Amino acid sequence: MSMLKKAATVVSIPSVRQALLRSNPVVANALLAKRAYNSKGGVEMTVRDALNAALEEEMISDEKVYLMGEEVGQYNGAYKVSKGLLDKFGPKRVIDTPITEMGFAGLAVGSAFSGLRPVCEFMTWNFAMQAIDQIVNSAAKTHYMSGGNVDCPITFRGPNGAAAGVAAQHSQCFAAWYGSVPGLKVVSPWNSEDAKGLLKAAIRDPNPVVVLENELMYGVSFPMSEAALSKDFVVEIGKAKIEKEGTDLTIVAHSRSVGFALEAAYQLEKAGVCKAEVINLRSIRPLDIDSIVKSVKKTNRLVTICAQVMESEAFDYLDAPVVRITGADIPTPYAQNLEGFAFPDTDVIARVVQRTLTKQIGK
Amino acid sequence: MLSSQKINLAKVAAKAFASPLSVRTFASSAAVARNFNIELHKDSFESYKCEVPSLEVSVSKDDLLHMYKSMVVMRRMEMASDGLYKAKLIRGFCHLCTGQEAVAVGMETALTAQDNIITAYRCHGFTYMRGGSITSILAELLGRRAGISGGNGIVGAQVPLGAGIAFAQKYLGQKAATFSLYGDGASNQGQVFEAYNMAKLWDLPAVFVCENNRYGMGTAANRSSANTSYFKRGDYIPGLKVNGMDVVAVRQAVAYAKEWAVSGKGPLLLEMETYRYGGHSMSDPGTTYRTREEIQHMRSNNDPITGLKQRIFELDAATEDELKAIDKAARAEVDQATEEAKASPEPDVSQLFTQIYQKSAGVPFLRGREPEETHYY
Numbered sequence A: 001m002s003m004l005k006k007a008a009t010v011v012s013i014p015s016v017r018q019a020l021l022r023s024n025p026v027v028a029n030a031l032l033a034k035r036a037y038n039s040k041g042g043v044e045m046t047v048r049d050a051l052n053a054a055l056e057e058e059m060i061s062d063e064k065v066y067l068m069g070e071e072v073g074q075y076n077g078a079y080k081v082s083k084g085l086l087d088k089f090g091p092k093r094v095i096d097t098p099i100t101e102m103g104f105a106g107l108a109v110g111s112a113f114s115g116l117r118p119v120c121e122f123m124t125w126n127f128a129m130q131a132i133d134q135i136v137n138s139a140a141k142t143h144y145m146s147g148g149n150v151d152c153p154i155t156f157r158g159p160n161g162a163a164a165g166v167a168a169q170h171s172q173c174f175a176a177w178y179g180s181v182p183g184l185k186v187v188s189p190w191n192s193e194d195a196k197g198l199l200k201a202a203i204r205d206p207n208p209v210v211v212l213e214n215e216l217m218y219g220v221s222f223p224m225s226e227a228a229l230s231k232d233f234v235v236e237i238g239k240a241k242i243e244k245e246g247t248d249l250t251i252v253a254h255s256r257s258v259g260f261a262l263e264a265a266y267q268l269e270k271a272g273v274c275k276a277e278v279i280n281l282r283s284i285r286p287l288d289i290d291s292i293v294k295s296v297k298k299t300n301r302l303v304t305i306c307a308q309v310m311e312s313e314a315f316d317y318l319d320a321p322v323v324r325i326t327g328a329d330i331p332t333p334y335a336q337n338l339e340g341f342a343f344p345d346t347d348v349i350a351r352v353v354q355r356t357l358t359k360q361i362g363k
Numbered sequence B: 001m002l003s004s005q006k007i008n009l010a011k012v013a014a015k016a017f018a019s020p021l022s023v024r025t026f027a028s029s030a031a032v033a034r035n036f037n038i039e040l041h042k043d044s045f046e047s048y049k050c051e052v053p054s055l056e057v058s059v060s061k062d063d064l065l066h067m068y069k070s071m072v073v074m075r076r077m078e079m080a081s082d083g084l085y086k087a088k089l090i091r092g093f094c095h096l097c098t099g100q101e102a103v104a105v106g107m108e109t110a111l112t113a114q115d116n117i118i119t120a121y122r123c124h125g126f127t128y129m130r131g132g133s134i135t136s137i138l139a140e141l142l143g144r145r146a147g148i149s150g151g152n153g154i155v156g157a158q159v160p161l162g163a164g165i166a167f168a169q170k171y172l173g174q175k176a177a178t179f180s181l182y183g184d185g186a187s188n189q190g191q192v193f194e195a196y197n198m199a200k201l202w203d204l205p206a207v208f209v210c211e212n213n214r215y216g217m218g219t220a221a222n223r224s225s226a227n228t229s230y231f232k233r234g235d236y237i238p239g240l241k242v243n244g245m246d247v248v249a250v251r252q253a254v255a256y257a258k259e260w261a262v263s264g265k266g267p268l269l270l271e272m273e274t275y276r277y278g279g280h281s282m283s284d285p286g287t288t289y290r291t292r293e294e295i296q297h298m299r300s301n302n303d304p305i306t307g308l309k310q311r312i313f314e315l316d317a318a319t320e321d322e323l324k325a326i327d328k329a330a331r332a333e334v335d336q337a338t339e340e341a342k343a344s345p346e347p348d349v350s351q352l353f354t355q356i357y358q359k360s361a362g363v364p365f366l367r368g369r370e371p372e373e374t375h376y377y
Helices: A013-023 A025-038 A047-061 A085-089 A099-111 A126-137 A175-179 A194-203 A259-272 A289-299 A305-311 A315-319 A347-359 B003-016 B061-086 B101-110 B126-130 B134-142 B159-171 B189-199 B247-265 B292-302 B303-312 B320-343 B349-353
Strands: A041-048 A065-069 A094-096 A117-121 A154-158 A185-187 A209-213 A220-226 A240-243 A249-254 A274-279 A284-285 A301-303 B035-039 B047-048 B056-060 B116-118 B178-183 B206-212 B240-244 B267-273
Touching: A013 B047, A025 A099, A025 B061, A041 A047, A041 A099, A047 A085, A047 A194, A065 A099, A085 A094, A085 B247, A094 A305, A094 B101, A099 A117, A099 A126, A117 A185, A117 A240, A126 A154, A126 B003, A175 A185, A175 A209, A185 A194, A194 A209, A220 A240, A249 A259, A249 A289, A249 A347, A259 A274, A259 A347, A274 A289, A284 B126, A289 A301, A289 A305, A289 A315, A289 B061, A301 A347, A305 A315, A315 B320, A347 B116, B003 B159, B047 B292, B056 B247, B061 B101, B061 B134, B061 B247, B061 B320, B101 B247, B101 B303, B126 B134, B126 B247, B134 B320, B159 B178, B159 B189, B189 B206, B206 B247, B240 B247, B303 B320
Parallel strands: A065 A094, A065 A117, A117 A154, A154 A209, A185 A209, A249 A274, A249 A301, B116 B178, B178 B206, B206 B267, B240 B267
Antiparallel strands: A041 A220, A185 A284, A240 A274, B035 B056, B047 B240
8 A cells, every 4th residue: 555655735724714614614614615716726625525536536446345324325425525426336336324323334344244345424423323333343343253354344434523513412522432442443534635545545444444534624625735636645544644843842633623733833833932743643543653752752742632652752751741632521512602612722722832831840 | 311301391381281271362252162073084094903093083272273373383483493593593403393393283282291202303393392482492592591401313312212211101100101203214223123122022101103204314215214104114013104294183193192002002103294394404405305396295285284274264263363363473472582592691601511410420520621621510
């Protein structure tokens, strides 16, 4: 599997875009998507289109790849990620299921045991809770329990994490859940290149892979390198990406938070506070602990989601306690003002970074 | 949580509906005692392993006007929700029940406060009928302090929950039933069948009500279900298909089902044939998987409000002016509630960490987004 290293383009999301996205994602996505097509030079692509391209390319290259899920066909996908695929590949390979997650997830896993490469879409990862036994006990463990005789090359995908205004049962992150299951790989793309490269890698992977997309990112456009536009482009699962180099502190993030982390880092750098390094995890499991350790040895400070650093040699290099920035430990509230306090944003990251810079272990 | 909410609401509702004077404005003293005998259309019901309910129904003028008013208010309320959503005041998901009013209204008029209803997210009408005020429903959709909590967001998950509420009724020796509502889409969830089995095995006073509005989101029933006779899908559980666009037929069927369930015969399936005029939710235009002609046809020929209005005129139960007065009052009531809901403030930020555990649970703190945001109780 070739890992195409692309030119080190650092993508910064203009703060306007972020602000707009936070205040009104639906409108923002529409506006931003429109803007992207009007931009001059360079190819921009929404995360949605990048995922769609990944699906199409993999379905063209391998007859055994098929897409199954609720509303993926005639409706063109609840979030339009599978738009046009039914027309291109027909109902044999783009299959509308009943609302029966446990059933179709199990069926898809069974077909993977027999050599097919299903892409099993959950309308959102919240609904995959209905099917979690098939993901954890059937997909993740059968290779092990069959003594290595049975493979399960399945991709489970759909939107994950906090969305906007959809409250407790529809706004939660499953990265830690699936990230703790041996036998699964778990990826969490941020931008369009991540989305395309990681989904393609997931489909080609001989193991079950959980792809945690983010609804609020679907309509956001990002530049695509020439390499990323190629049908051979994949992003290696298990490798993090340094989105911004820095010397004073390391921020580790995944999915939508990468944008917030970059924004906080650029703000602080502009204000002369610090040069923060931002690592986009891309993969939750396997976790690229080497990249994090390497970065911490350089910066000596870490703001993250990741406690595994504590058992590595990076511990000796820490000048300040590691701080985790997470979703608040609560079900997601519906009321807009409360929802705003439930998930990290640029301000929280900037605040914690500044505080961490002032701390010194042992003093 | 919803169930207890509903139970509490039902108590409120009992007070509200205990008096037959809820439409007293329009009930002239001379007409109070008069009942109308209605002969329901012969195709109102179709049964599976049970007798059909009687087509002869006796209703009072008060009943008719109460049903009419409830449906009109419900539709107005959903129109208000639609407007608030389009004005970007309601966020996230919003599922309207426009077109399906007869189900919630017919059901409630056949039940008591001891009976329970559980449904999923197309719940505004049921919440209103169970006693939730219009203001509280709209304020909830707006995420405001005056809101009434409740709702289930996971398709089909409410059905075993409903069986559990019925289980508790039997356990506690209550002579009441629990009605679990789900759609034609949700009917294919495995847990629905698991709930059927246990309900029959233990003869629970559980009535499973499929609101068949023909489409699970964008998927037509025949593309999701190998057997679209939803009232027959209980196999060993008798069932009844009901014209869900006729509020009186719904009332009659639900009264029959309640009697069935509390008499110890165990569960029953009801299929309410109904139709939603709008999309599945606000993001769905509702016209990509069905024709505009189909929607227009249903509106013109099967509308539950128009249908009841015709029946009222045929029975000479009320004048056009009386109904117009109800329409006008409903509009004013919803308009006022909309303003009240909009005026209600957002919840206090101190609410962020509340109601996650019982106060007495002994959970001393919960973490916020970063260590310094930790909340200590």
